[in-house]
Amino acid sequence: MSTHRYHKYMAVWLLLGISAAATPTTAQAEVHVDGTVAAVHVTTDKDAIPDVLSAFEMPFNLRYHTSVPLDGNVSSVYSGSLAHVISRLLGDYNYYYVIAQDQGTMEIVILSKRAEAPMPVQKSAPMPVQKPTYDARNGR
Numbered sequence: 001m002s003t004h005r006y007h008k009y010m011a012v013w014l015l016l017g018i019s020a021a022a023t024p025t026t027a028q029a030e031v032h033v034d035g036t037v038a039a040v041h042v043t044t045d046k047d048a049i050p051d052v053l054s055a056f057e058m059p060f061n062l063r064y065h066t067s068v069p070l071d072g073n074v075s076s077v078y079s080g081s082l083a084h085v086i087s088r089l090l091g092d093y094n095y096y097y098v099i100a101q102d103q104g105t106m107e108i109v110i111l112s113k114r115a116e117a118p119m120p121v122q123k124s125a126p127m128p129v130q131k132p133t134y135d136a137r138n139g140r
Helices: 003-022 049-055 082-089
Strands: 032-035 040-043 062-066 077-080 093-100 105-113
Touching: 040 082, 049 062, 049 082, 077 082
Parallel strands: 062 105
Antiparallel strands: 032 040, 040 077, 093 105
């Protein structure tokens, strides 16, 4: 290979290397799932709730459907049964799940976000009770 051609390719590789190094990278969080349905161990680090639920898809044949956006990220270690871990993850949502044992699948349906604490109901003042009066003249 000639020296001119070597320098030409070296310049191209150098530019590619510099541009790759200058490209911003995003750190993608990972969800780690170990265990069984009866005893699962999940580690998250700033993961979105949909990402955590998606991590259950392969090991537990789990699917989920939602009609509301699942807000927030979670950073924690969860341990317990799969149902217990899901209840902690979806504590702010109204949901139900169906287990099809014959197919070995689990499906979670997320219906809505739980409402904020209801305002206390103000009790109305009791109506005054009028005592019956006795009129001796009329017998009433």
